[in-house]
Amino acid sequence: MKLTAEQLGWSVHGRTLLKDVCLNVSPGQTFGLIGPNGSGKTTLLRLLAGLNKPKKGHVRIDGQPIAKMRQRHIAQSVALVEQQAETTDRIHVRQVVALGRTPFLSALRPWSTRDDAIVDQALSDVDMAHMADRLWHTLSGGERQRVHIARALAQQPKILLLDEPTNHLDIRHQLSILELVRQLPITVVISLHDLNQAMECDRIGVMDGGRLIASGQPHDVLTTERLEETFGVYAHVLDDPIDGKRIMRFRSAV
Numbered sequence: 001m002k003l004t005a006e007q008l009g010w011s012v013h014g015r016t017l018l019k020d021v022c023l024n025v026s027p028g029q030t031f032g033l034i035g036p037n038g039s040g041k042t043t044l045l046r047l048l049a050g051l052n053k054p055k056k057g058h059v060r061i062d063g064q065p066i067a068k069m070r071q072r073h074i075a076q077s078v079a080l081v082e083q084q085a086e087t088t089d090r091i092h093v094r095q096v097v098a099l100g101r102t103p104f105l106s107a108l109r110p111w112s113t114r115d116d117a118i119v120d121q122a123l124s125d126v127d128m129a130h131m132a133d134r135l136w137h138t139l140s141g142g143e144r145q146r147v148h149i150a151r152a153l154a155q156q157p158k159i160l161l162l163d164e165p166t167n168h169l170d171i172r173h174q175l176s177i178l179e180l181v182r183q184l185p186i187t188v189v190i191s192l193h194d195l196n197q198a199m200e201c202d203r204i205g206v207m208d209g210g211r212l213i214a215s216g217q218p219h220d221v222l223t224t225e226r227l228e229e230t231f232g233v234y235a236h237v238l239d240d241p242i243d244g245k246r247i248m249r250f251r252s253a254v
């Protein structure tokens with residue numbers, strides 16, 4: 001599905017947090033959202049997910065404005081993994097993941113063995129199948145994060161929005177989750193602080209002060225000048241002698 005943002009604006013108590021954000025993510029593309037702390041990435045993702053309604057502009061899915069869609073209908077296409085998502089205590093891991101199936105259930109379409117299979121697959125995709133029967137509150141931060149990603153995968157979304165999903169994850173799980181996300185044949189917008197990981201996205205966009213100040217191919221966008229001006233770091237770019245990929249090495253804060 002195609003995801004479009006047109007001239008998005010958002011403000012709280014008269015303070016503008018997002019201004020004139022325009023974005024086009026083609027079906028199947030992975031779009032990396034980067035930017036310093038407080039630049040507006042989470043705010044934008046919540047608008048793209050339809051959780052907040054823009055004060056200005058529109059979010060569209062395949063051309064349809066989501067402001068006019070019912071929440072259940074949106075949830076059948078769009079999943080959001082939030083940064084600090086909380087879940088009620090005394091709930092088991094499998095039940096958390098099963099919540100991803102909620103938008104598809106009704107009196108006419110009760111829980112089925114197919115839903116069980118989808119939940120099993122999602123747990124296995126994030127390497128949490130062996131903890132399916134654990135209580136949520138006994139999990140570590142990284143394990144909780146993986147369960148939240150599994151819940152979103154169980155939703156079988158056509159558009160997946162991820163807010164810093166690799167936060168809390170050890171390096172093995174960071175790499176496996178990013179690899180999994182890249183291989184999904186769906187549209188993905190993912191906010192990341194690791195700029196080398198962002199280089200693996202099909203396209204990236206840079207947020208700064210509530211604006212999308214640049215977007216395009218990672219190599220064109222993440223220049224040493226951009227790193228200095230927007231991210232406040234001196235860096236240089238190296239070519240990996242093994243596979244020729246570019247790596248950024250951050251030397252010091254400006």
Ligand SMILES: Nc1ncnc2c1ncn2[C@@H]1O[C@H](COP(=O)(O)OP(=O)(O)OP(=O)(O)O)[C@@H](O)[C@H]1O
Binds near residue numbers: 036037039040041
């Ligand atoms: N409800 C709110 N009321 C007032 N200010 C808010 C509110 N929500 C967010 N902000 C402010 O909006 C700005 C953008 O926040 P946002 O969480 O979108 O940034 P971010 O790019 O995701 O940051 P980070 O990288 O730290 O997660 C920040 O300055 C934040 O303090």
